[in-house]
Amino acid sequence: MHLTYLTATATPSPTTSSDTTEELAKEAAKWWNFLLGAPLTIAIIIAVSLIVLMILRKLINKVTDKLANGVNDIETSGGSERTRALRAMNPLVNARRAQRSRTIGSVLRSVASLLIGTIAVLLILDQLNVNIAPILASASVVGVALGFGAQSLVKDFLSGIFLILEDQYGVGDNVEIGDVSGTVESIALRITKVRDSHGTLWYLRNGEVLKVGNKTHGWAMATVEVKVPYDSDLAEVRAALKNVAATVKKRKDIAASLRGDVKISGIESMSSSAVALNVQVKTLPARQWEVARVLREEIRAEFESQELKLAD
Structure with missing residues (x-):
C-alpha cells in the first residue's frame, strides 16, 4: 500500500493544449489592452502636440514674413508711384520693420513651444497615473520665488515685448x-x-x-531759423524766402523726401537788434537734417543775390 501511494503521488497531471492556448490568449489580450491604453494615448498626445506646434510655427512665420516685407500706411500714403517706391526702399525703414517682425516672431514661437510643451507633459504625466497637483503647486512656488528674485529681469523682458509691439x-x-x-x-x-x-x-x-x-518716427520737420536785422524790410525777406521754397521744391536730390510745401512763419522772436523767422517743411523720417542743410544753402544763395543781410 505504501509503494502504491508513492507511485500515485509522483505521477504529474498532464497539461492540456487548451489550457496553454487560453493562457496565451489572456497574456496577448493583457498586452493589447495595455498598448491600447496609456502608450497609445501618450503617442497620440505627442503627435497632436507636434502637429499643432508645427501649424502654429508656420502661421507665425507667415505673419512675421508679411510684417517684414509689407509696407505700412505711412510709407505708402500720398505721392507718386516713384515716391512710394523710394519710401518703401528706405533701408532704415526696412531694417526696422524686419527686426521688429523677427523679434515678434521669436517671442511668439517661444511662447507657443512653452505652452504646448507644458500642456503635453502634464497630459502625459496624467496618463502615467502621476498626481500632477503637487507638481503644479511646486511650480507655482518656484515661479513666485523666481519672480521675486528676478523682478528686474522679468521687467526688462516684458518692457522689451511692449516696446516692440x-x-x-x-x-x-x-x-x-x-x-x-x-x-x-x-x-x-x-x-x-x-x-x-x-x-x-x-x-x-x-x-x-x-x-x-x-525724432524719426512717421515723419519729421526740417526747421531753419532766419535772423535778419531789426530794421530789415520784412516784405523783401519773406519774398526771398518764398523764392527759396520754390527752388527747394524743384531740387531732385531732396524732392522725394518732402511731404508738403515749405512754410514761412511770422515773427517767432525779436530783440533790439534782430528779428527771427522760421522756414519749415515736413519730411520723411530721418531726412530732416539733409533737407535743413539744403534750405540753409538756398537761403544763403538767395540772400546774396538779393543783397539781404543776416543778423548776428
Whole structure:
C-alpha cells in the first residue's frame, strides 16, 4: 500500500493544449489592452502636440514674413508711384520693420513651444497615473520665488515685448531716452543699444526706459531759423524766402523726401537788434537734417543775390 501511494503521488497531471492556448490568449489580450491604453494615448498626445506646434510655427512665420516685407500706411500714403517706391526702399525703414517682425516672431514661437510643451507633459504625466497637483503647486512656488528674485529681469523682458509691439522706436531711429540721445542700433527683449553723436554705444535696459522721444518716427520737420536785422524790410525777406521754397521744391536730390510745401512763419522772436523767422517743411523720417542743410544753402544763395543781410 505504501509503494502504491508513492507511485500515485509522483505521477504529474498532464497539461492540456487548451489550457496553454487560453493562457496565451489572456497574456496577448493583457498586452493589447495595455498598448491600447496609456502608450497609445501618450503617442497620440505627442503627435497632436507636434502637429499643432508645427501649424502654429508656420502661421507665425507667415505673419512675421508679411510684417517684414509689407509696407505700412505711412510709407505708402500720398505721392507718386516713384515716391512710394523710394519710401518703401528706405533701408532704415526696412531694417526696422524686419527686426521688429523677427523679434515678434521669436517671442511668439517661444511662447507657443512653452505652452504646448507644458500642456503635453502634464497630459502625459496624467496618463502615467502621476498626481500632477503637487507638481503644479511646486511650480507655482518656484515661479513666485523666481519672480521675486528676478523682478528686474522679468521687467526688462516684458518692457522689451511692449516696446516692440507698440513700435515706440526701431533700428535707425534717432531717439532721446533719458539723458542719452543718438541712433538706435539694435533692440532686444532685454536691452536697447543706442549710438550717440560721439560714437559711444549705450546699453539701455528696457525696464528703465520710462520716457522716449523719437525724432524719426512717421515723419519729421526740417526747421531753419532766419535772423535778419531789426530794421530789415520784412516784405523783401519773406519774398526771398518764398523764392527759396520754390527752388527747394524743384531740387531732385531732396524732392522725394518732402511731404508738403515749405512754410514761412511770422515773427517767432525779436530783440533790439534782430528779428527771427522760421522756414519749415515736413519730411520723411530721418531726412530732416539733409533737407535743413539744403534750405540753409538756398537761403544763403538767395540772400546774396538779393543783397539781404543776416543778423548776428
